[in-house]
Amino acid sequence: MIELDQVSLALGSFLLNDISLTIGRGDYYFIVGPSGAGKTVILEAIAGLHRPNRGRILLRGDEITALPPEKRGVGLVYQDFSLFPHMDVIDNVGYGLRVRGMRRPDARREVAGLLDEFGIAHLASRYPGTLSGGEKQRVALARAIAVKPDILLLDEPLSALDPVTQERFILDLQRLNREDGLTIVQVSHSRREVRLLATRMAVIIDGCLMEEGDAGVVLNAPRSQEVASFVGIENILDGVVVRREGRYAVVDIGGLILRAVTDADVGEPVTLCIQSDDIIPGASGGPDPIAGTIISVVENGPIAEVRVDSGVELVAAMTRRAARDLCLAPGTPVTLSIEAEAIHVIRG
Structure with missing residues (x-):
């Protein structure tokens, strides 16, 4: 048209x-x-x-x-x-x-x-x-x-x-x-x-x-x-593929290890894009748990933004009620979970 x-x-x-x-x-x-x-x-x-x-x-x-x-x-x-x-x-x-x-x-x-x-x-x-x-x-x-x-x-x-x-x-x-x-x-x-x-x-x-x-x-x-x-993806992380596990690539991001679905080869630099609501704080028994320490919890209406130091800084989003139920507060340890399928990979 x-x-x-x-x-x-x-x-x-x-x-x-x-x-x-x-x-x-x-x-x-x-x-x-x-x-x-x-x-x-x-x-x-x-x-x-x-x-x-x-x-x-x-x-x-x-x-x-x-x-x-x-x-x-x-x-x-x-x-x-x-x-x-x-x-x-x-x-x-x-x-x-x-x-x-x-x-x-x-x-x-x-x-x-x-x-x-x-x-x-x-x-x-x-x-x-x-x-x-x-x-x-x-x-x-x-x-x-x-x-x-x-x-x-x-x-x-x-x-x-x-x-x-x-x-x-x-x-x-x-x-x-x-x-x-x-x-x-x-x-x-x-x-x-x-x-x-x-x-x-x-x-x-x-x-x-x-x-x-x-x-x-x-x-x-x-x-x-x-x-x-520009479109607001909160977690944009540069890393390198260190090994492959079937359809997954294992990516090293300054010591933080994440799995993502991509055809990228070992040694290839990649950028991982993760929406904040795809990072789950307080998850137990999830795949590839990530240990970290809470930097800040900022409530904005019904949503809480949680910043976590896991070797690199990650930003998670959850409901305000869920954050309060988990007693999330600056300085406390937390475990994060990120599904490999939720990670978007930019190659090169």
Whole structure:
């Protein structure tokens, strides 16, 4: 549905370098990366606000690299909402229809149902300056949807919202994608949003595409340390394969010995990626028990993060109740268990 083919784009000193992406119909596609990586530039290039210096952009099978924004049939919502302060809510939502030639009374009638759908009908005569952040975001989303695009581009739509409003807005986005079949491309810093919403994703760092693929694969089995770190894998450990045991490799990480499923040969350097919730403190009788001493226990809501010195520092996550039941505290000894199948191996 959307394809970027070797797109490069220079904006001042910033360079988006040779980006190739494929976004399918019905995807909820996330573009993630650190600040200044070029995520929003990609979104704006799809919308037609920037023309690449090199490469092609295809939409619905047609090349649109030079097509004006208004002819692309996509909706774009910025994180600052970009509402017109001199228009009330219903006229903001109907603005795109007016631009397309619809008379104001007709546009207002057309979008009335959309205001109901997004729970903002009671705000129809209000002006943006009187709205909360969540209300503004719903108005901006309704305005983008009013022109019936089949593609919606979102630039960090949840970043300015409080947690309760974020939850409601996530449900709106899930409905638009899963029930209405809208293809959504979203720029975000939030790993949580990616885990809740994404079907596919791309990781952009310093203007370069680091990885693209199914969201579950990129999040849980990244191809590089850089991506593993960005997507939030807590334990990234460099080691060397010291022997093989059938389908397992035994890896030495500075004296800590772990088994992992990999074809890596003896003597080969590898990086082991272990999610914190795959490290089980207090396990008894588990495979390959690991002895250590607790460095810290930090409670964050219902979750406790446990840092353990096992020759190398490991980070485990468990429920707060489980940590308290085990009487985990700094300075106390603990035994850890890690299933070999839970370890993702990056070779080379």
